[in-house]
Amino acid sequence: MSELDYLISALIMAAxxxxxxxxxxxxxxxxxxxxxxxxxxxxxxVAMMVLLTLYAMNxxxxxxxxxGYAQIIAVVVVAVLQLWRRQALLxxxxxxxxxxxxxxxxxxxxx
Numbered sequence: 001m002s003e004l005d006y007l008i009s010a011l012i013m014a015a016x017x018x019x020x021x022x023x024x025x026x027x028x029x030x031x032x033x034x035x036x037x038x039x040x041x042x043x044x045x046v047a048m049m050v051l052l053t054l055y056a057m058n059x060x061x062x063x064x065x066x067x068g069y070a071q072i073i074a075v076v077v078v079a080v081l082q083l084w085r086r087q088a089l090l091x092x093x094x095x096x097x098x099x100x101x102x103x104x105x106x107x108x109x110x111x
């Protein structure tokens with residue numbers, strides 16, 4: 001490929017990226033009042049949290065019952081905080097911190 005081909009390719013990629021980034025702002029009037037988009041806005045964060053939890057629990061090697069205690073404790077912490085405070089960021093960060101603390105032995109040898 002010549003230098004001109006690389007330049008044209010880069011310009012096309014930049015235009016597509018800019019268009020994708022600008023689309024939500026351009027279509028804001030349609031997106032804000034559309035019924036299906038509002039339903040997705042309410043249900044998608046919970047669905048993504050469930051999918052990430054299932055994936056995280058599935059990739060771990062569960063050869064012994066004691067292998068998953070850190071994951072289970074972290075999931076319980078996230079669920080309890082989410083039901084109690086209803087703040088996803090707090091729940092996710094707390095669960096991640098608890099999981100990392102248990103996996104790295106920050107609490108001693110609890111598990």
